[in-house]
Amino acid sequence: MAEMSTEQAPGAAADAAVARILAATVHPPAGAPRGVVVDSPPGAGKSTLVVRAARELVGAGERLMIVAQTNGQVDDLVGRLAEKAPELTIGRLHAADSRPGPEVLKHANVTLSDKVADLVEHDVVVSTSAKWQWVRAEAPWRHAIVDEAYQMRSDALLAVARLFERALFVGDPGQLDPFTVVGTEQWAGLSYDPSSSAVVTMLAHNPQIEPHRLPVSWRLPASAAPLISRAFYPYTPFRSGTGPDDRRLTAAVRPDGSALDAAIDRAAEHGWALLELPARHTVRTDPQAVAAVAATVRRLLERGLTARSEQGEAPLTADRIAVGTAHRDQAAAVRAALLTAGVPVDQAAGPAVTVDTANRLQGREYDVTVVLHPLSGRPDATAFHLETGRLCVLASRHRHACIVVARAGIGELLDEHPSTEPVQLGVPVTFPDGWEANHQVLDHLTEHRIRLR
Amino acid sequence: MSLLTTLARLEAVRSGRAEPLATVRHRHLSDRPMVVVPLTAAGEAGAPLAVMLGTDRDAPRLHLVPQPLNRTLRFDFLAELAADLLPYLESFAEDVEQIEGSEKDPETGEKTQVFRELCADAPQLIVPNGAGVRHLALLGRSTRFRRTVEDDEPGPYPAPVRVPLLGRWLTHLTDRAQVPGTSLLLSMTGLLARHWATGQSHLEDQHLAARLAWHAPPRGLTGAEAAERAESARDDRGQLLHPPAGPATDPRFDEFVLAPAIARYDAATAALQHGVEQRDEAAAERARAAVRTAVEELREVLTAVLLPTWRDVWHGLDLLRTLPPAGHLAERWTGDRWSYTGHRDRLAAGEPPQPRQDDAVTAARKLAQREREQARLDVQEALDDPLAMAGHRLAGEAFSGVVTEVVPDYDTTGRSPKPRPLVTLRTADRPHADLGREAHRVRSEAEGGPAAQKAEIAAVDPAGGTITLRMLSGMGRKKEPEPGSLPEPGDLVTFTLFELTVRQSAPLPEPDDTPWTHGGPPGAAPVPAPSVSEEWE
Numbered sequence: 001m002a003e004m005s006t007e008q009a010p011g012a013a014a015d016a017a018v019a020r021i022l023a024a025t026v027h028p029p030a031g032a033p034r035g036v037v038v039d040s041p042p043g044a045g046k047s048t049l050v051v052r053a054a055r056e057l058v059g060a061g062e063r064l065m066i067v068a069q070t071n072g073q074v075d076d077l078v079g080r081l082a083e084k085a086p087e088l089t090i091g092r093l094h095a096a097d098s099r100p101g102p103e104v105l106k107h108a109n110v111t112l113s114d115k116v117a118d119l120v121e122h123d124v125v126v127s128t129s130a131k132w133q134w135v136r137a138e139a140p141w142r143h144a145i146v147d148e149a150y151q152m153r154s155d156a157l158l159a160v161a162r163l164f165e166r167a168l169f170v171g172d173p174g175q176l177d178p179f180t181v182v183g184t185e186q187w188a189g190l191s192y193d194p195s196s197s198a199v200v201t202m203l204a205h206n207p208q209i210e211p212h213r214l215p216v217s218w219r220l221p222a223s224a225a226p227l228i229s230r231a232f233y234p235y236t237p238f239r240s241g242t243g244p245d246d247r248r249l250t251a252a253v254r255p256d257g258s259a260l261d262a263a264i265d266r267a268a269e270h271g272w273a274l275l276e277l278p279a280r281h282t283v284r285t286d287p288q289a290v291a292a293v294a295a296t297v298r299r300l301l302e303r304g305l306t307a308r309s310e311q312g313e314a315p316l317t318a319d320r321i322a323v324g325t326a327h328r329d330q331a332a333a334v335r336a337a338l339l340t341a342g343v344p345v346d347q348a349a350g351p352a353v354t355v356d357t358a359n360r361l362q363g364r365e366y367d368v369t370v371v372l373h374p375l376s377g378r379p380d381a382t383a384f385h386l387e388t389g390r391l392c393v394l395a396s397r398h399r400h401a402c403i404v405v406a407r408a409g410i411g412e413l414l415d416e417h418p419s420t421e422p423v424q425l426g427v428p429v430t431f432p433d434g435w436e437a438n439h440q441v442l443d444h445l446t447e448h449r450i451r452l453r
Numbered sequence: 454m455s456l457l458t459t460l461a462r463l464e465a466v467r468s469g470r471a472e473p474l475a476t477v478r479h480r481h482l483s484d485r486p487m488v489v490v491p492l493t494a495a496g497e498a499g500a501p502l503a504v505m506l507g508t509d510r511d512a513p514r515l516h517l518v519p520q521p522l523n524r525t526l527r528f529d530f531l532a533e534l535a536a537d538l539l540p541y542l543e544s545f546a547e548d549v550e551q552i553e554g555s556e557k558d559p560e561t562g563e564k565t566q567v568f569r570e571l572c573a574d575a576p577q578l579i580v581p582n583g584a585g586v587r588h589l590a591l592l593g594r595s596t597r598f599r600r601t602v603e604d605d606e607p608g609p610y611p612a613p614v615r616v617p618l619l620g621r622w623l624t625h626l627t628d629r630a631q632v633p634g635t636s637l638l639l640s641m642t643g644l645l646a647r648h649w650a651t652g653q654s655h656l657e658d659q660h661l662a663a664r665l666a667w668h669a670p671p672r673g674l675t676g677a678e679a680a681e682r683a684e685s686a687r688d689d690r691g692q693l694l695h696p697p698a699g700p701a702t703d704p705r706f707d708e709f710v711l712a713p714a715i716a717r718y719d720a721a722t723a724a725l726q727h728g729v730e731q732r733d734e735a736a737a738e739r740a741r742a743a744v745r746t747a748v749e750e751l752r753e754v755l756t757a758v759l760l761p762t763w764r765d766v767w768h769g770l771d772l773l774r775t776l777p778p779a780g781h782l783a784e785r786w787t788g789d790r791w792s793y794t795g796h797r798d799r800l801a802a803g804e805p806p807q808p809r810q811d812d813a814v815t816a817a818r819k820l821a822q823r824e825r826e827q828a829r830l831d832v833q834e835a836l837d838d839p840l841a842m843a844g845h846r847l848a849g850e851a852f853s854g855v856v857t858e859v860v861p862d863y864d865t866t867g868r869s870p871k872p873r874p875l876v877t878l879r880t881a882d883r884p885h886a887d888l889g890r891e892a893h894r895v896r897s898e899a900e901g902g903p904a905a906q907k908a909e910i911a912a913v914d915p916a917g918g919t920i921t922l923r924m925l926s927g928m929g930r931k932k933e934p935e936p937g938s939l940p941e942p943g944d945l946v947t948f949t950l951f952e953l954t955v956r957q958s959a960p961l962p963e964p965d966d967t968p969w970t971h972g973g974p975p976g977a978a979p980v981p982a983p984s985v986s987e988e989w990e
Contacts, residue, residue: 034969035970130959133959133960134959134960154817154971155816155817155820155821155961157970157971158813158814158817158961158962158967158968158970158971159817159959159960159961159962161968161969161970161971162962162966162968180820180824181824181827182631182633182820182823182824182827183631183823184820186631186811187811187816187820190810190811190816191972192812192813192816192817192971192972193816194813194816194817194819194820195820198970201970201971202970202971205969205970205971205972205973206969206970328885329848329849329885332849332885346888348888348889
């Protein structure tokens with residue numbers, strides 16, 4: 001565990017890890033396994049790694065296919081590739097009925113098409129796994145990069161694996177697992193359970209592959225990395241790339257004495273705040289909690305916050321703030337409340353606050369996040385609400401601070417609902433379980449509690 | 454659980470009776486269903502104890518294992534069950550219709566006309582609850598690989614000839630039951646739960662008698678009180694007045710009724726064996742009579758615990774038949790008929806039994822099929838049933854309203870202008886209608902049927918309660934929309950924000966092309982069942 005020693009500077013540790021990964025990907029030794037796996041904690045430079053790997057593979061004379069999971073991820077990746085690697089010719093393969101947005105078209109080295117034949121000569125072809133599954137290519141690629149590979153389902157990999165010989169799988173094992181709405185118990189315990197994650201299946205069939213990992217989170221501040229690492233990655237710890245004094249959040253407007261402002265100041269100083277409403281069982285779209293979330297966001301904008309970091313100084317504008325929820329109807333309710341409060345939420349009409357569910361916030365990064373706790377106001381703690389990945393995504397999107405809004409009583413709720421999922425033969429027990437992770441995070445948040453009456 | 458189901462459950466708590474969740478029946482019911490009520494013996498997973506079955510509610514037939522630990526008796530029982538059930542399952546195989554289709558010639562690539570047989574009807578098994586389905590699956594798994602005297606190497610304990618065939622049918626039916634919306638094998642608690650809400654928990658709803666108690670509580674009792682009585686009322690000997698619907702039996706029945714009856718059977722058979730060994734013909738004759746009496750006594754006690762559930766299942770069928778069938782039932786039942794026909798053909802072709810475990814490709818194909826069928830079921834139920842659509846409307850995924858205005862407009866970017874009219878409707882629904890989001894118009898058969906008509910949200914005015922949509926398709930190829938292709942002011946229309954057609958699943962490789970990420974092609978032949986040494990009798 002040399003890379004974890006505190007002697008080595010974070011930058012050097014990360015560089016060493018990246019160098020090992022690139023060597024294994026671009027110049028695999030004879031007889032090396034066909035896959036390289038990289039486990040990346042939140043904000044550890046996964047996207048940068050993908051760009052570098054693509055450049056080096058193309059530099060070594062290879063053509064390359066890249067598989068991402070959603071159209072948003074593909075567009076982000078194409079934009080970054082086009083910007084950071086202008087020498088590459090990039091093909092963006094899209095579905096016939098969904099042409100990518102105008103941001104993708106502005107790059108001269110990007111070609112769009114819904115037919116793979118138009119793009120095969122390009123250095124890099126990028127598309128979603130859903131689109132790749134339909135591709136019938138005569139000459140498969142030698143190399144592939146699979147991005148957000150832990151979000152990809154095993155059956156999707158089964159359908160696309162014929163297209164490449166070797167692959168670099170990059171992803172965050174702590175995020176949400178893929179899911180399905182139908183019963184899959186009959187395949188539980190099979191190494192190729194079609195509903196499990198692509199990486200889990202691939203590793204089960206290729207046990208000689210030793211996953212690499214990125215040891216430093218560049219996104220999470222020094223106030224968040226230790227908690228996230230301890231709660232969600234206990235066996236593969238990581239640290240923040242910045243120190244406690246590298247990130248600062250300051251307000252131009254003095255606090256007005258309200259609980260909201262107290263929570264904002266607490267979060268600015270400590271990186272975390274828990275804005276706690278009185279205990280109560282509520283409907284999913286708890287009107288008071290939704291109002292508290294919206295009011296917090298509005299105050300964040302009104303108080304003219306400035307975010308200072310190693311990247312410089314910038315005002316905290318609406319597009320640097322995100323609200324995370326567990327359910328879509330909660331996101332819709334928060335969006336409606338923000339509209340009423342005069343806060344922009346429509347990305348098409350200029351800088352706007354992002355309001356979305358944990359599933360859709362995966363892989364995104366903001367300066368400040370406001371999170372409606374998945375267990376707030378609930379009478380029970382189901383497997384959905386206890387899922388480790390859901391809380392991990394919500395609590396690890398921020399560069400500066402995270403404000404959690406919740407009803408009191410979550411600790412008691414957790415104690416009343418220990419996880420009772422049946423144990424399936426052959427399915428490795430995952431640690432930490434959501435119950436334990438929830439308790440850890442809650443325990444830490446309680447130190448930064450502001451009560452809202 | 455959707456908000457509407459939660460409301461229905463709350464209403465059931467208040468009214469003390471089951472409340473409707475559907476206005477139509479969403480599952481096919483056969484004219485001649487086979488009701489099967491299985492019981493298991495405690496102590497060994499999947500050990501059959503008895504089964505009551507039949508297509509006539511007045512003539513149930515009972516099969517039982519007098520000593521459930523005895524493997525020979527268990528296979529005698531399974532042979533009886535096969536002799537009873539297989540004729541029913543096979544009775545649908547003869548009556549077929551010819552379905553015309555086309556097939557590509559693999560060499561010339563030309564399409565040729567082909568006819569395929571499709572069975573005109575298919576069997577339907579109804580069990581009391583989900584545990585009953587799982588029990589049948591276990592029976593299927595434990596019997597379909599058994600060898601019989603007809604095999605080359607029958608082994609020391611050949612099974613009766615038709616038992617493996619029964620196992621293959623049970624495996625097919627229980628596997629098909631995993632596909633959403635299918636009706637070859639249904640559980641009564643599942644059927645009732647889809648159509649009515651009770652005021653008790655989902656766990657309590659698994660108890661068939663307790664569930665039914667909410668439908669017709671005795672005079673003076675609420676549903677909750679009647680359900681509690683059904684669950685726990687006992688007679689003066691400590692036996693439940695209404696035995697559970699199985700397959701597990703009540704432990705007090707096991708202890709005080711079943712175990713003594715089995716012990717008497719054991720004693721009688723031991724006496725019989727002793728008599729035969731001692732060549733004491735008179736004693737053997739007495740013991741034979743005692744065995745017959747013991748079996749008769751077991752029949753009586755098992756009939757007594759099975760009959761209430763038998764009647765409950767038929768009562769549930771009566772309740773379901775009061776609902777008119779949903780519009781898409783015939784279409785989904787055709788899928789079940791294809792499934793039945795396919796299994797019939799595989800048996801006729803002499804294919805080996807279904808493998809113990811699916812290979813990677815088969816598992817992925819089945820998952821894709823189930824997800825596709827779940828999506829199709831959700832759409833079809835919403836189209837068939839205003840109450841199901843109301844659930845989507847309440848969740849903000851659909852909206853209904855009266856058209857107030859239709860303004861012609863055109864897309865002139867192409868060579869010839871295309872109609873892109875704006876339809877405004879007034880609605881009290883609050884959909885998650887972001888601008889530009891795709892919407893789909895629900896059209897009845899008369900209005901062009903289920904063919905999709907796409908639109909996008911063009912304007913939303915929550916204060917005024919209006920939504921404006923730009924219609925994008927389904928208006929013909931001319932400059933002006935085809936007559937009747939658009940709603941008119943005053944019409945009641947419904948749009949959904951989810952697609953009304955189900956997307957195809959992406960192609961998967963053949964099992965022989967399973968890639969390295971999934972372990973490569975599966976081993977050639979299925980491994981024969983390992984001979985686990987177990988006590989046979």
